[in-house]
Amino acid sequence: MSQSTIFKGIAACPGVAVGPLWVIDRGGTHPPRVRVPESKVEEQIARVRAAIARSRESLEAIMHSLVETHGPAYGQLIEPQLLMYGDSLFVDGIERAIRERRLGAEWAVRETVDALKRPLLDADAPYFRERAEDVEQVGLQILRELAGEDDGLPPRDAEVIVVANVLSPADAAELRNSRVLAIATESGSATSHTAILARALGLPAVVAAKGVARRSEVGHTAIVDAIRGEVVVDPDPAECADAERRAERYQHFARALRAHQDAPVVTTDGHPVEILANVELAFEVERIAASGASGVGLFRTEFLYLNRRKPPSEEEQYAVYARTVEKLEGRPVVFRTFDLGADKMPRFDGLPRPSATFGRTGLRYSLTVPELFETQLRALVRASAHGPVRVMFPGVSGVDELREATERLRRVREELAREGVPLEEVPVGSMIEIPSAALRSHKLAESCDFFSVGTNDLIQHTLAVDRTDAGLTSLSSSLDPAVIELLQMTAASAKARGIPLSMCGDMAADPLALPVVLGLGFTQLSVPLGMIPMVQETIRRISMERCREVVRAAAACSSARAVREAVVEAFSAELGEIWREQGVVTD
Numbered sequence: 001m002s003q004s005t006i007f008k009g010i011a012a013c014p015g016v017a018v019g020p021l022w023v024i025d026r027g028g029t030h031p032p033r034v035r036v037p038e039s040k041v042e043e044q045i046a047r048v049r050a051a052i053a054r055s056r057e058s059l060e061a062i063m064h065s066l067v068e069t070h071g072p073a074y075g076q077l078i079e080p081q082l083l084m085y086g087d088s089l090f091v092d093g094i095e096r097a098i099r100e101r102r103l104g105a106e107w108a109v110r111e112t113v114d115a116l117k118r119p120l121l122d123a124d125a126p127y128f129r130e131r132a133e134d135v136e137q138v139g140l141q142i143l144r145e146l147a148g149e150d151d152g153l154p155p156r157d158a159e160v161i162v163v164a165n166v167l168s169p170a171d172a173a174e175l176r177n178s179r180v181l182a183i184a185t186e187s188g189s190a191t192s193h194t195a196i197l198a199r200a201l202g203l204p205a206v207v208a209a210k211g212v213a214r215r216s217e218v219g220h221t222a223i224v225d226a227i228r229g230e231v232v233v234d235p236d237p238a239e240c241a242d243a244e245r246r247a248e249r250y251q252h253f254a255r256a257l258r259a260h261q262d263a264p265v266v267t268t269d270g271h272p273v274e275i276l277a278n279v280e281l282a283f284e285v286e287r288i289a290a291s292g293a294s295g296v297g298l299f300r301t302e303f304l305y306l307n308r309r310k311p312p313s314e315e316e317q318y319a320v321y322a323r324t325v326e327k328l329e330g331r332p333v334v335f336r337t338f339d340l341g342a343d344k345m346p347r348f349d350g351l352p353r354p355s356a357t358f359g360r361t362g363l364r365y366s367l368t369v370p371e372l373f374e375t376q377l378r379a380l381v382r383a384s385a386h387g388p389v390r391v392m393f394p395g396v397s398g399v400d401e402l403r404e405a406t407e408r409l410r411r412v413r414e415e416l417a418r419e420g421v422p423l424e425e426v427p428v429g430s431m432i433e434i435p436s437a438a439l440r441s442h443k444l445a446e447s448c449d450f451f452s453v454g455t456n457d458l459i460q461h462t463l464a465v466d467r468t469d470a471g472l473t474s475l476s477s478s479l480d481p482a483v484i485e486l487l488q489m490t491a492a493s494a495k496a497r498g499i500p501l502s503m504c505g506d507m508a509a510d511p512l513a514l515p516v517v518l519g520l521g522f523t524q525l526s527v528p529l530g531m532i533p534m535v536q537e538t539i540r541r542i543s544m545e546r547c548r549e550v551v552r553a554a555a556a557c558s559s560a561r562a563v564r565e566a567v568v569e570a571f572s573a574e575l576g577e578i579w580r581e582q583g584v585v586t587d
């Protein structure tokens with residue numbers, strides 16, 4: 001019996017599950033490790049031979065076209081890779097791994113490639129390291145050919161734990177129709193887009209579990225513990241039994257919370273708080289009516305733009321937005337215009353790309369691709385004819401940018417009105433997620449109808465901590481005094497101008513941060529659908545007066561840790577149970 005291995009990660013969506021593994025591999029780096037029965041060996045060999053032949057043909061075609069357009073010297077760039085296909089160490093090695101060890105085709109390719117690369121990478125001379133890269137590229141090409149044979153998703157009725165490198169919007173949308181028990185990913189961090197998509201599925205999810213895909217063999221058992229933030233591969237029976245007990249306990253707790261989701265959300269001293277839902281994938285809209293949410297406070301439209309070569313047309317977007325509005329039956333929806341860049345990178349042909357880190361992202365990127373932006377604005381304004389629509393802009397960094405965007409929206413409205421298209425008023429909001437926006441919020445408040453604070457970005461930009469880097473999690477805290485001060489400024493600006501203020505970043509769904517959020521004056525929160533019952537219950541257990549006190553106490557604190565201690569001390573009697581069940585505190 002193999003020994004269990006524990007992979008530490010970050011809990012992205014609470015819960016515990018035990019089940020057989022399924023691996024989705026999109027990049028070829030962590031192909032599914034499947035062992036095949038004797039009777040399937042020849043089939044696997046045939047698959048791998050066909051994939052090798054296809055991959056060789058496409059490389060030859062690339063070489064010929066390069067030689068034709070750029071001359072024979074360019075053929076030499078490809079030649080070392082082409083030679084690999086005739087290399088007996090390589091091709092025979094793959095077949096031997098299938099025949100002798102009964103590895104599935106993908107696993108055999110990966111293992112052979114890794115084995116061939118190892119001595120090359122150990123060599124000092126750069127020449128050998130480049131050859132290692134050639135081997136890797138050929139391996140990846142063959143794996144892509146193999147992956148192209150099917151969609152890699154588990155069968156609809158399979159109760160499995162899905163392990164992947166990243167979760168793409170397309171995969172997440174497909175998985176919602178399956179009976180997947182939990183998700184574990186290699187990449188991601190607490191607020192990365194992989195984590196956000198995992199939360200949208202409402203399944204226990206652990207992200208940033210480095211090494212888990214390489215160790216996961218399809219069909220073997222794993223535990224995803226998204227309370228402790230760990231994945232256990234090949235657990236022993238005692239570990240499984242213990243995990244089953246924890247799963248049961250969490251389900252019991254979550255069920256009890258859900259039982260109250262239609263009850264009013266009011267603090268113990270009578271202050272009502274409005275709860276809205278965040279939507280990342282259009283299918284979630286179906287669940288709003290039964291969720292206790294009064295509408296959608298953040299619809300992340302950029303997920304319509306990812307993993308495709310051509311951006312969505314006005315008609316395609318209009319259909320999605322109009323259907324969303326209709327499904328909400330009069331409840332409001334805040335559509336955020338596409339927020340691309342960083343870990344949400346589009347792959348459009350012929351369009352400039354947003355920045356991979358900071359810079360030309362969010363609204364700044366939208367303003368550099370006016371046609372793309374206006375196409376979306378037209379679709380959004382047209383959807384207003386179907387019910388209450390609000391539009392907000394992401395990553396606003398200053399007043400001029402916000403004015404330029406609202407001016408474009410105004411022009412789009414005029415144009416549509418001239419065309420005789422039915423439409424209604426569309427209030428315009430500014431996200432506050434860059435420190436410069438919080439600092440200038442008193443001015444921004446004059447140029448928009450509402451504020452919505454994106455704490456995920458506000459925290460990373462204020463503290464200079466990349467939100468996609470799981471290794472930096474300990475440096476990132478919503479309770480940092482600097483973050484609290486910027487939130488305070490924003491709330492004061494909204495109040496002075498009399499415009500609605502909401503929070504849609506993940507701080508609003510953190511039961512440890514919620515007393516501070518409320519105390520700062522945020523009484524409209526937009527949170528992931530699956531977190532709504534917990535957020536509602538947290539609010540019902542605390543008093544606004546004490547929340548304000550803790551914010552006053554935080555002003556005297558010199559670190560996030562000190563603020564956290566102040567919150568824990570003030571609220572552990574009321575919130576200790578929720579914190580423990582959610583894995584926010586362990587004692």
Ligand code: PEP
Nearest residue numbers: 433454455456457504505
């Ligand atoms: C945020 O930054 O908090 C936010 C809500 O936007 P996103 O997470 O999509 O960047």
Ligand code: MG
Nearest residue numbers: 433454456457
């Ligand atoms: Mg953001």
